[in-house]
Amino acid sequence: MSRKPDVLETAESIGHAVRKRERSAVEVARVFVERAERSAPRLQTYLHRDAERTLAMAADVDRRVQAGETLSPLAGVPIALKDNLCTHGVPTTCGSRILEGYLPPYDAHVVERLRAAGAVFTGKTNCDEFAMGSSTENSAYFPTRNPWDLERVPGGSSGGSAATVAALEASLSLGSDTGGSVRQPAAFCGVFGLKPTYGAVSRYGLVAFASSLDQIGPFARTARDVALLFNEICGRDERDMTSRAEAKPIDLEGLERGVKGMKIGIPRDLLSDGVDPEISASLDRVTKTLREEGAVVIDVTLPHARYSIATYYLIAPAEASSNLARYDGVRYGFRAKSEDLQTMYASTRGKGFGREVRRRILLGTYALSAGYYDAYYLRAMKVRTLVRRDFDQALQLTDAILLPTTPTPPFKLGEKVDDPLAMYLNDIFSIPASLAGAPALSFPSGKTRSGLPIGLQLVGKPFEEGTLLRVARTWEKKSGDPLGVPPIVNGGGRA
Amino acid sequence: MSATRPAPESPSKTETAPTAGRYETVVGLEVHAQLKTASKIFCSCSTKFGARPNTQVCPVCLGLPGVLPVLNERAVRFAVMTGIAVGGTIATRSVFARKNYFYPDLPKGYQISQYDRPLSSGGQVEIQVGGAWKRIGLVRIHLEEDAGKSLHPEGRQGVNTTLVDLNRSGVPLIEIVSEPEIRSGNEAYDYLIRLKQILVYLDVCDGNMEEGSLRCDANVSVRPRGQTAFGTKTEIKNMNSFRNVERAIAFETERQIALLESGGRVVQETLLWNADKGKAEPMRSKEEAHDYRYFPEPDLLPLDLEPRWIESVRKDLPELPYQVRERLTRDFGIPEYDAEVLTETRALASYYEEVARRSGSAKLASNWIMTEVNGIRNKQGQSIEEFPIRPDRLGMLVKMIAEEKISGKIGKQLFEMMLTRPEDPEALVKSQGLLPIDDEASLRALAREVIAANPGPAAEVRAGKERTFAFLVGQAMKQSRGRAHPEKIQAALKKELEAT
Numbered sequence: 004m005s006r007k008p009d010v011l012e013t014a015e016s017i018g019h020a021v022r023k024r025e026r027s028a029v030e031v032a033r034v035f036v037e038r039a040e041r042s043a044p045r046l047q048t049y050l051h052r053d054a055e056r057t058l059a060m061a062a063d064v065d066r067r068v069q070a071g072e073t074l075s076p077l078a079g080v081p082i083a084l085k086d087n088l089c090t091h092g093v094p095t096t097c098g099s100r101i102l103e104g105y106l107p108p109y110d111a112h113v114v115e116r117l118r119a120a121g122a123v124f125t126g127k128t129n130c131d132e133f134a135m136g137s138s139t140e141n142s143a144y145f146p147t148r149n150p151w152d153l154e155r156v157p158g159g160s161s162g163g164s165a166a167t168v169a170a171l172e173a174s175l176s177l178g179s180d181t182g183g184s185v186r187q188p189a190a191f192c193g194v195f196g197l198k199p200t201y202g203a204v205s206r207y208g209l210v211a212f213a214s215s216l217d218q219i220g221p222f223a224r225t226a227r228d229v230a231l232l233f234n235e236i237c238g239r240d241e242r243d244m245t246s247r248a249e250a251k252p253i254d255l256e257g258l259e260r261g262v263k264g265m266k267i268g269i270p271r272d273l274l275s276d277g278v279d280p281e282i283s284a285s286l287d288r289v290t291k292t293l294r295e296e297g298a299v300v301i302d303v304t305l306p307h308a309r310y311s312i313a314t315y316y317l318i319a320p321a322e323a324s325s326n327l328a329r330y331d332g333v334r335y336g337f338r339a340k341s342e343d344l345q346t347m348y349a350s351t352r353g354k355g356f357g358r359e360v361r362r363r364i365l366l367g368t369y370a371l372s373a374g375y376y377d378a379y380y381l382r383a384m385k386v387r388t389l390v391r392r393d394f395d396q397a398l399q400l401t402d403a404i405l406l407p408t409t410p411t412p413p414f415k416l417g418e419k420v421d422d423p424l425a426m427y428l429n430d431i432f433s434i435p436a437s438l439a440g441a442p443a444l445s446f447p448s449g450k451t452r453s454g455l456p457i458g459l460q461l462v463g464k465p466f467e468e469g470t471l472l473r474v475a476r477t478w479e480k481k482s483g484d485p486l487g488v489p490p491i492v493n494g495g496g497r498a
Numbered sequence: 499m500s501a502t503r504p505a506p507e508s509p510s511k512t513e514t515a516p517t518a519g520r521y522e523t524v525v526g527l528e529v530h531a532q533l534k535t536a537s538k539i540f541c542s543c544s545t546k547f548g549a550r551p552n553t554q555v556c557p558v559c560l561g562l563p564g565v566l567p568v569l570n571e572r573a574v575r576f577a578v579m580t581g582i583a584v585g586g587t588i589a590t591r592s593v594f595a596r597k598n599y600f601y602p603d604l605p606k607g608y609q610i611s612q613y614d615r616p617l618s619s620g621g622q623v624e625i626q627v628g629g630a631w632k633r634i635g636l637v638r639i640h641l642e643e644d645a646g647k648s649l650h651p652e653g654r655q656g657v658n659t660t661l662v663d664l665n666r667s668g669v670p671l672i673e674i675v676s677e678p679e680i681r682s683g684n685e686a687y688d689y690l691i692r693l694k695q696i697l698v699y700l701d702v703c704d705g706n707m708e709e710g711s712l713r714c715d716a717n718v719s720v721r722p723r724g725q726t727a728f729g730t731k732t733e734i735k736n737m738n739s740f741r742n743v744e745r746a747i748a749f750e751t752e753r754q755i756a757l758l759e760s761g762g763r764v765v766q767e768t769l770l771w772n773a774d775k776g777k778a779e780p781m782r783s784k785e786e787a788h789d790y791r792y793f794p795e796p797d798l799l800p801l802d803l804e805p806r807w808i809e810s811v812r813k814d815l816p817e818l819p820y821q822v823r824e825r826l827t828r829d830f831g832i833p834e835y836d837a838e839v840l841t842e843t844r845a846l847a848s849y850y851e852e853v854a855r856r857s858g859s860a861k862l863a864s865n866w867i868m869t870e871v872n873g874i875r876n877k878q879g880q881s882i883e884e885f886p887i888r889p890d891r892l893g894m895l896v897k898m899i900a901e902e903k904i905s906g907k908i909g910k911q912l913f914e915m916m917l918t919r920p921e922d923p924e925a926l927v928k929s930q931g932l933l934p935i936d937d938e939a940s941l942r943a944l945a946r947e948v949i950a951a952n953p954g955p956a957a958e959v960r961a962g963k964e965r966t967f968a969f970l971v972g973q974a975m976k977q978s979r980g981r982a983h984p985e986k987i988q989a990a991l992k993k994e995l996e997a998t
Contacts, residue, residue, distance in 0.1 A: 089564040102563065109557050111564060210563040214796035243566050244798055322796055325596050328607020329561045333662070348600055371598070371791035380793060 014080045014174040014228040021079030024068060028079030032061035032123050035081040039125060039172035042491050045153065047145045048167040050086045051094045052126035057081070064121045076231050078121030083167045083176035086127040087134055088219070089208040090114055097210050098132045098142035098160075101330045101337045101355030111208020112243065113177060113219050113236045120235050125173040128163025132357045133327065134184055134212040136160050137429045140420045141359045148416070149191060150489035151455055155413040158188030161222070165192040168222045171492050175232050176222045181212050182315050183408075183433025185220040186445035190408035190458020193447045193486045195229045195475065196222050198433075200465045201440035203250035204233075205240030211326040213319035214245075216437050226446065226476040230255055233468060253469040258476040263297030265474065268401035270305045273432070279411045285449045285457045286407060292481050293405075293474065303397040303404060307389040308435040312427055314390065315434045317370045317383035323360075324367030330355060362423065387438045394439040398464045403474055407432050408445040408458040436462045444468070446475040447486050456486060521720045521758075523751045524728055525686055526637075526678035527743075529693060530671050531703040532644065532711035533576045539643045539670035540567030540610065547709045551649075551663035559668035561605030566797050573670035574617075574801065576702035577641045578811050580672055581618025583696050583818055584636055588808050592617045592640070594795040599788050603646035603662050611642035611673075613792040617801070623676070623696070624820065625688040634689055635677035644669040666710075678717065678728065683747035690714060690740045695819050699844050707739055714743050718750045720758065729754070730764040734778050737771045746771040750778050822847045830860035839868050846882045849889045856893025859900035866896055870913055887916045895923040907980040908932050936983035941990035944982060948974045949994055959995055967991070 020026040036054045043049050064079045084090065087097040089107035091114075096102040110118065117124075131141035139147040139162025147162040149155040150170040157166040161178025165188035168176045178185040180198035189196025198220045209219055221232035234252035269290065274283070290300050332338035332351030339350035356364070370379040397404055409429055419426045436443035442465070445458040461471040538545055541558035558565045581588050595613035618639040624631050646664040674693065680686050694712060697703040704711050719731035734750060737743045754764050769778035794800075817825075819841050826837040826847065840850040846867075854863040871892070875885055895916070899909045904927065911932065912923045919926065927933055935941060948970055949956045958966040967988075974987045 087564075095563070097563070105563070107557075107562065107564065109562075207566050208564040211797075242568060244568055245566075245796075321793060325598050325608050325791070325793070328598060328600065329563070329605060331600060331602075331607060333602045334560070334605060335562070344602070368791065371793050373789045373791075376791075376793070 012174075013225050014223060015076065015225070015231055017080050017174055018076040018078055018231070021064065021068060022074055022076075026079075028061035028064040028068070028121075028123060029058060031079055032057050032081055035125060035171070035173060038170075038492070039167070041494065042150070042170050043167070043172055045148065045491065046150060046157075046166050046170055046172075047147045048128055048163045048170065048172060049083075049126040050096060050098065050129050050142075050144060050163070053093075056093075057123055057125055060123045064123060067121060075120035075235060077117065077175075077235055080122055080175060081125045081173045082117060082122045082232070083125045083128050083164055083173035084114065085130050085134075085161050085164045085176070085178045087130060087179055087210040087212075088114055088127075088177060089210065090124070090127065094127065095210070096127075096144075097134070098130045098139075098144065099330075099356065099360070100143045101351070102335075103143075103337055105336050107208075109208065111219075112205035112240045114208060116236050117177075122235075125167070128161070128167055128176060128178075130163055130178075131160035131184075132360050133210070133323070134160040134179055134181055134217075135323070135359050135363055137183070137187055137426050138414070138416070138420065139163060139188075140416060141357055143357050146416055149413050149455075150491050151193060152413065153491070155415050155455070156191065156418075158191035158409075158413065160184040160188075161196075162188045162191075164222050165189050165194055165196065168192070168194050168224060169489055171488065174223075175228060177219055177232070177236075178222055179209055179212075180218050180220050180433075180437070181216045181319060182437045183430040185222065186408050186433045186443055186458070186460055187430065189222055189445040190447075190460075191413040191456060193450075193456030193458070193489070194222050194224055195226060195447065196220060196445045196458075197229050197233060197468060197471070198436065198443045199233060199237065199468055200247075200250065200442040202245050202247035203237050203442070203466060203468065205236075205238075205243040205246040207240055207242040207246075211322075213322040214326060215322060216315075216319060226258060226472045226479050227255055229444070230258060230469070230472050237468075247466070249466045251466070253472060257469055258473045260473060261296055262293055262474055262477045265298045265403070265470075266401040267293055267298050267300045267474065268303035268397050268404045269300060270308065270397070270404060270406055271302045272304050272306070273308050273435075274406065277410050277428075277431070278407055281412065281451045282407045282410070282457055286405070286459060289448050289459055289478055290405070292478060296477055296481065298474075300405075301401065303401060305390070305393040305397060305404075305435060307386060307393050310386050311390060311434040311438055312431060314383045314386045314438060315430075316366065316427060317379050318387065318438075320363040320367030321370045321380050321383075322367065324364045324371065327356075327360070327364055359423070390435055391439040391441075394436070394441050394462065398441075398462075402463070402467075402470055404462040405474075406460050406462070408460040409433070412451050412455040412457060432460060436460075441465060442468045442471060444471040444475055446478065448478070449482075450486060520723060521751075521755050522723050522725075523682050523747070524678045524719045524721060524731075525680035525682070525747055526717040527674075527676045527680060527686060527689060528715045528717070529674045529676075529690070530644075530713040531580075531674065531697055531705075533573050533670040533672060533702055534704055535570055535572045535576065535670055537570060538668035539570045539573045539641070540668050543668065545669050547711075549665055551661070551665060554665040555667070559605070560664060561607075561667075567610060567795075569798060569801070570670060573641060574803075575811060576670075576700070577617050577639060577672045578803070578808060579700050579702055579815060580674070580697065581621065581639050582808075582812050582815060583700055584618075584621035584623060584639070584674075586618035586621030586636060586639055588618055588803065589615060590803050590805060590808070591615065592801045592803075594641075594798045594801065595792045596795050597642075598791045601645065601648075602660060603648045603664070603667070605646065605664060605667055609643060609645060610795055610798070612640035615800075616640035617672075623689055623693050625685060625692055627681075627685060627688070632685070634679045634685075637675040637677055639672050639674050642671050642673060643667070644671050678719075683744035683751070686716065686747050687740050687744040690743060692819070694740075695842070699816060699819055699822075701816070714740075716743060716747055716750075718747055718754070719764070720751055720754045729758075730766050732764065732766065732778075733768045734771055735768060735781070738773065742771060742773050745773075745776065746778055749776065753778070816844070826850070830854050830864075832860055832864045836861075836864040836868065839872070840864060843882060849882050849885075852889035853893045853896060856890060857896035857900055859896060862900050863893070863896050866892065866913075870910070874917065886918070887913070891916060891922060898923060898927075904932070904934055905980060905984060907975075908934065911980070932979075932981060934983055935978055935981045936986055938990070941982065941986055942994060944974055944978055944987065945990040945994040948977060948991070956995060 138156035139159040164176035164178040169192035185196040239248040341347035593615040596608040646667040719729035
């Protein structure tokens with residue numbers, strides 16, 4: 004009961020130790036809580052953190068272990084939740100002023116599942132307001148910093164969830180991905196991030212940004228840990244009509260089978276310009292390794308993928324403009340004092356939402372307006388169908404598509420915040436899979452010369468998350484631990 | 499509205515300005531009917547009417563962050579039943595859409611409805627105009643959720659307060675849109691009566707306008723007779739009874755005609771019916787300037803219905819008003835008018851059928867229900883289900899009259915008693931001394947009594963004044979409280995007059 008937990012311990016081994024009573028959940032929780040006490044204030048990973056509640060949850064898990072309950076592999080594992088996942092009685096702000104102080108009266112489906120599994124929640128992580136952004140700088144409260152370089156962004160919108168796992172403040176975390184919001188911060192922070200197939204995980208209790216694109220996804224430091232967390236949250240939920248029964252847990256041992264005979268496609272046409280040379284080099288290294296391991300790597304084309312950003316920035320804001328209409332100051336959240344109803348609406352929403360959110364609401368409102376609908380929204384939906392078809396065709400020839408997660412390594416805070424277009428372009432490689440509804444995984448593939456993480460992305464057939472993790476696991480085993488631990492974990496780190 | 503409706507031929511009193519003859523009224527109705535499901539359309543909250551404000555709510559119908567709608571299959575079934583009943587084409591794929599607008603009683607900032615791909619298209623409702631049937635075509639029927647209710651209580655010391663009750667938020671509705679084929683307030687009234695009748699027969703809506711389970715908006719325009727192009731229309735809202743719909747259309751028709759006659763133009767606008775003033779007044783323009791920005795609801799998959807399932811719903815459909823009407827005229831041989839009155843509700847038709855069967859006299863049963871039973875029910879505002887004389891007892895009564903065991907007069911006395919007493923008519927006849935007097939000896943004794951009590955008139959009859967005989971018969975009936983057999987007492991009187 005007294006062995007000191009290893010810094011590099013996986014969620015799998017923590018869960019194992021807790022269930023075998025080799026270590027108490029409280030003991031584990033304390034290690035993570037103490038680490039967070041040190042680094043979280045500098046990284047600004049959390050919007051809401053309650054150490055007492057975390058330890059109480061851990062104590063409860065220990066009681067369940069003592070009572071001889073059969074517990075899930077995640078029992079006693081410290082897990083962070085993005086602040087757009089509803090937690091009963093615990094603040095859920097989505098990084099927005101408009102939901103300051105809002106306490107949901109219910110748990111999101113994934114939160115409910117994890118509670119039942121005996122997971123220990125470390126807190127609610129910072130994010131871009133309503134998950135709109137790629138740097139977590141759009142949080143109404145404060146920006147989160149990249150654990151590898153405190154002057155750089157952790158990516159977004161799930162920047163807090165990515166950074167907290169990278170900095171070992173939590174063993175695992177959940178984020179949400181609409182156009183890359185799990186994969187891009189995973190790449191920037193040097194961890195694994197999975198956007199499951201659309202419909203694989205119930206969205207019940209995920210505060211909606213763009214309903215036809217949103218998916219909840221896990222962050223972890225190993226491929227196997229991604230599978231463990233995915234297995235706990237996937238599957239049909241009666242409360243989400245878009246959730247699907249085809250979503251089945253992944254066989255962990257299947258991840259060890261290597262890539263011999265597998266076909267990997269690389270969309271060369273999409274990579275022709277704008278990819279950082281160090282990322283291209285990393286892609287080549289991974290390709291070489293996979294070939295050596297017996298995979299066949301071929302070129303594929305995704306001819307419509309280059310229209311993805313334009314398409315995405317019509318569909319996502321259109322849905323958002325409607326999804327965010329409920330924040331009107333009438334029933335909950337922030338309300339601006341006003342003389343009459345119309346002014347109250349305008350002033351509440353004008354003051355309660357940040358710039359990026361307002362920009363997207365305006366974009367979406369415009370795209371859905373009478374006279375513009377056909378030219379914008381309807382056309383975008385048609386292009387979306389073409390993008391999906393591209394993936395279907397490319398994946399008929401291959402088991403997975405390999406491409407960078409981002410065109411560049413993490414950028415500096417403030418570098419793109421005033422240039423929305425540059426910020427949007429950062430999602431060029433992640434948005435196509437979102438439009439297609441396909442599963443996509445970002446895994447750490449190496450470091451730049453200056454020590455910043457690089458992530459690559461695998462996209463697969465619907466409900467074949469396991470195939471992606473199997474490829475990533477093969478690379479993981481061959482490469483060892485290419486990143487190590489960010490300096491801040493041991494008290495270091497600039498700024 | 500009254501428990502029974504007036505005969506279809508009887509025209510209502512509203513209508514017609516002097517110039518109306520030169521114009522034609524064109525009306526299309528949009529009816530919202532609340533479906534009689536136990537739970538709401540997208541969550542499991544109760545739909546029960548009249549609960550304390552905001553007690554039948556959950557995160558879903560409150561539109562809290564993160565919630566998702568789950569479609570109530572029963573609501574779909576009810577909507578499909580309605581579509582089939584009116585002869586609509588049921589879409590094997592229909593699509594939910596969001597209708598976006600801000601209002602305090604609309605918690606999500608959008609209403610989930612259907613837009614370009616409704617559940618049912620086409621169909622018709624048959625109405626009666628001047629004794630003939632007229633077909634009013636339907637455009638569509640679609641499913642949607644209701645919004646909450648805004649209440650504006652008297653402000654304390656000039657403070658304007660609006661309260662919101664979200665119990666109704668998410669209650670399932672169908673919207674039934676008619677073609678602009680209705681030509682008067684009167685036709686609109688009959689259309690609504692018939693539509694409600696279908697919905698109530700299907701048991702998919704309780705048809706209660708006061709509780710808001712049936713609501714109606716009217717699009718009204720006028721055009722010179724013979725012109726095919728439509729005039730500019732106005733939309734009238736806030737009519738809380740069928741009669742008010744009729745009155746509002748009549749009002750608006752006259753207003754538009756007067757406007758055109760005086761050289762003015764009709765402006766397309768939304769009007770609110772003010773029942774107290776009997777006027778339709780313009781709504782503030784701010785509230786009607788909406789671009790609803792419809793788009794497919796991404797939280798719900800398209801609604802795909804198996805043709806086989808639609809067929810099974812069709813097979814399970816209960817009998818519709820016109821079918822019952824046809825059956826009653828065919829099986830019982832009653833006039834079409836009677837069948838029309840007796841099929842007002844399914845329950846009344848069943849009531850009639852039982853009385854007719856038990857009495858063995860279909861027409862007499864019909865007369866008794868149309869006059870006596872409906873007379874009481876109209877006075878008391880009772881439904882047939884609440885009516886105290888159940889069909890088995892009324893059947894016995896009608897049978898006794900049909901078989902001439904009692905007179906119609908005695909029958910009415912018994913009927914009155916049966917309203918407050920539980921006994922069968924046979925038992926009441928005995929216990930109340932209402933047995934008919936039809937044996938020779940008793941009739942002769944009664945005749946003697948009457949003659950003795952009325953010596954003057956008796957003398958007149960004997961002197962040949964035939965008309966006074968009727969007086970003596972009347973006295974005999976009065977004396978016997980109607981129990982004397984009407985023909986036999988005449989014979990007895992004649993015999994006694996001759997004998998004495």
